[in-house]
Amino acid sequence: MHFAMPPRKTSRPPPYAARNQSSVRIPPALKNLLRRDKLRLVVVGALGFFTLLWLFGWIGGGSSSNSVLPGGVASTISLIGTGPAVVIVTVIDPQANPAWTERIKKNREEYAKKHGYLTFFANASDYPLRNSPPSWAKVPAVRHAMTRNPGSTFFWYLDSTALIMNPSIDIHAHVLAPSRLEKLMIINQPVVPPDSVIKTFSNLKPDRIDVIVTQDKDGLSQSSWIVRNGDWARYFLDAWFDPIYRSYNFQKAEQHALEHIVQWHGTILAKLAMVSQDTINGYHASDLANANHGTYKDGDLVANFYGCDREKRSCADEQQPFFAILEEAKNKD
Template sequence: MHFALPPRKTSKPPPYLPRSTRLPGLRKTRLKLVALVALVFLALIFLVTQPSSSRHSAPVQRVPRGDPPVVLVTVLDEGKYGRSLTKSVVENRLQYAEKHGYKTLIAKVGDYDLKGAPFTWTAVVAMRHALTKYPDCRYVWFLDSSGFIMNPKLKIEEHVMRPSRLDELMKKDFPVVPPDSIIKTFSHLKGQDVDLVLTQDKGGLSSGSLIVRNGEWAKFFLETWFDPLYRSYNFQKAETHALEHIVQWHPTILARMAIIDQRVINSYSNGDKEAEYKDGDLAVRFPQCPAAGVEACEAETESFVQAWRRAFADS
């Protein structure tokens, strides 16, 4: 009987051929592609399901609640106006603020480090301080210590800052610095877009009584105004001339600024007929007082002090 013999093993086996790695490589590539497609698909679903306002609107800025409606800012300089008059100014501000639910920020010359700049720059720092201390206020009204609030019945948010009222008050296409500045106020500006309200006198813009609407623009404006370059430039009228410069050379500021008649917030005790105080005006200022001296200043203001006290007592 014959049995089949197993195949003879050769002493020269065939060369070793490694397994092909092509197939696993293809699998990895496909997995990556599938993962990428899935991510894109999920991203599209996320975008489609989001509200249109969240996809297209700009970041929402914080809107002050209007608590308090107004912060009344004044910087005292007893050396210029004397103790008696300074005391009357503080009393005047506190009574007016209490009547309307406003707050006050009453600073003194020397309260802030101005890095060697003239003390009149304190006004700008005090306004910045007011926005920090009362972040939800709606307006800041700066009224310097040379004046009194004479009509306690008038409220800033209605007498000046109401949009329809501003539409009536503001001077459009009007020279920023009188009499013939080539830079003029915007002709198409609406009251609702105004963030800074100023007046002029014969010398130019007046910084003794102004109103700023609280918000991101107000912070930008005050930071620009207080720039170290302007403080060190040695303007003749310090912060007032710096203000005239920035409103003429910064369109971002000019675009939010309104100039109104002087008597609305900034009557003078004497001067031109258009500027001179009349009964019923909101405020009166005495810009010549410092040059006249303390005694002359007290004499000039005495009748007005009596008048505002009577007006407040009757209101």
């Protein structure tokens, strides 16, 4: 009688054969090493995650520590709309007549107080302009004002050459309310007159607008403009203030730099609205103003004595009759 023989074992187990891991003993030193590797992986992953947050502006991109998300993440976007709606920004020449400077500040402060707004004054020497003309200071000044006032929605830059002449006009109702801005927007208009091939878009909605400008007879004016607080505003101001543009020999410095980025960057033109010059930037001198709607007239919000701070002119002297008009109107009230 023959008995069946058991299958013969081989010294070569089949590939991919499962091994009994319970019989494998890992030395304690190796276990500690593996544990440390896992911990290191977790730490590195966490650091990488928070680094990505920082790069996207969720950490460190905020301009105020007053608003903090869980975990200490600063946020300014969440603050927008919690403060006064408008901040009026003006750059002052530190070499200017102090008495005149105080009158310019008072002009803005009285208007802001009347409508519940804020003011922000900066000196042209506050910012590292290097060899650039001091007129460039308006760009970092607005950026600075946004940092100091993260809860405000709009920042209205107004040159020291201009006076607010009709304090009863509320800039928000006058320009910024979407229903009003929709009526004011000048569409399909050459950015640089008279015949620039780049024109303002004709299909923009007012709630998508983040910067409002005017146009004088030569091009975009940087004397009076408004920007909406937010990430796009910071991008716009940083792009405008790029060292490449400041070092380039533009004939009109920041004005020509503004026209350049508006015409060559669709992301900026797509957020820009142009309004009639006399809406927020009427020129006292008609020969410098937009021929159709640029000269200041009684009742307008702003009278701008454009260029009075140079060309051997005196802003204090030219503005004096208008300061007198404002004082007389205030005494009647």
